[in-house]
Amino acid sequence: MKLFISADMEGTSGIVDPSYVKPEDGRNYERGRQLMTDDVNAVVEAALECGAEEIVVADSHHQMNNLLLEKLHPKAKLLAGSPRDFSMMQGLDESFDAAIFVGYHTRQGVPGVLSHTMSGVIKHIYINDHVVGEFGFNAIYAGLFGVPVVMVSGDDLVAEEARQLIPGIYTAVVKQAVSRTAALCLPLAESRAVLRQQTRAALRSLAQAVPVTVSKPLELTIEFCHAGQAEMAAILPFSRYVPERTAVSLTVDHPHDLYKGMRAMLNLAGTAEFF
Numbered sequence: 001m002k003l004f005i006s007a008d009m010e011g012t013s014g015i016v017d018p019s020y021v022k023p024e025d026g027r028n029y030e031r032g033r034q035l036m037t038d039d040v041n042a043v044v045e046a047a048l049e050c051g052a053e054e055i056v057v058a059d060s061h062h063q064m065n066n067l068l069l070e071k072l073h074p075k076a077k078l079l080a081g082s083p084r085d086f087s088m089m090q091g092l093d094e095s096f097d098a099a100i101f102v103g104y105h106t107r108q109g110v111p112g113v114l115s116h117t118m119s120g121v122i123k124h125i126y127i128n129d130h131v132v133g134e135f136g137f138n139a140i141y142a143g144l145f146g147v148p149v150v151m152v153s154g155d156d157l158v159a160e161e162a163r164q165l166i167p168g169i170y171t172a173v174v175k176q177a178v179s180r181t182a183a184l185c186l187p188l189a190e191s192r193a194v195l196r197q198q199t200r201a202a203l204r205s206l207a208q209a210v211p212v213t214v215s216k217p218l219e220l221t222i223e224f225c226h227a228g229q230a231e232m233a234a235i236l237p238f239s240r241y242v243p244e245r246t247a248v249s250l251t252v253d254h255p256h257d258l259y260k261g262m263r264a265m266l267n268l269a270g271t272a273e274f275f
């Protein structure tokens with residue numbers, strides 16, 4: 001069995017506010033990296049028990065250079081650094097049997113610890129009119145390669161967001177969201193036990209897992225926070241600016257273009273002057 005792990009940071013055990021996830025802040029960032037590495041290791045250990053032969057871990061937060069390779073399980077390969085054409089899902093293809101998302105968070109505009117979607121410019125992302133956060137976007141992307149997402153870890157609210165798209169998904173809830181920057185965290189030993197137990201349960205019932213399916217062509221629509229960002233994103237060839245929604249749409253066939261289209265738009269939008 002070949003397993004792809006995408007590891008974000010905001011949904012990690014014990015992480016509650018930006019001081020853990022921003023290298024430039026520093027107060028808790030080194031603790032955050034250790035916590036993130038330990039969560040991933042718990043999933044890797046359980047996956048190996050279930051017969052995983054190859055495990056690729058894509059560091060999927062910020063500059064994608066957070067996981068501590070020296071402390072990562074020696075059986076896991078680490079994909080680190082950026083930029084990457086397919087960002088949080090770089091390296092995923094049809095050869096994988098399953099994907100697990102570790103340390104994920106809810107989408108922009110809803111409650112949940114450190115909720116957001118990709119970057120500060122994005123208000124909402126839609127794929128074929130379904131609103132998606134990072135979980136939904138990446139789960140649909142995996143589904144386009146026939147790969148099911150079988151487990152997600154994070155707070156109780158991302159678990160709920162995941163179940164709305166994939167009702168049978170296994171969820172490792174490592175904290176209860178109290179506000180966007182506060183949570184009731186499980187003791188770490190318990191948290192890691194939940195991660196191991198849910199990974200084992202998910203991989204043992206892999207035969208029943210179904211990849212997310214969406215119809216093609218894929219329509220990607222991004223609503224931006226302000227019109228200046230949308231105007232910059234609309235520089236992208238073949239895109240359509242929808243001013244009444246502060247949105248830009250793009251129709252694509254290949255999943256690679258879905259990811260690159262999203263990244264191109266958010267990077268262009270990020271250059272808009274005046275916040």
Ligand SMILES: [Zn+2]
Pocket residue numbers: 008009010060061062
């Ligand atoms: Zn992140």
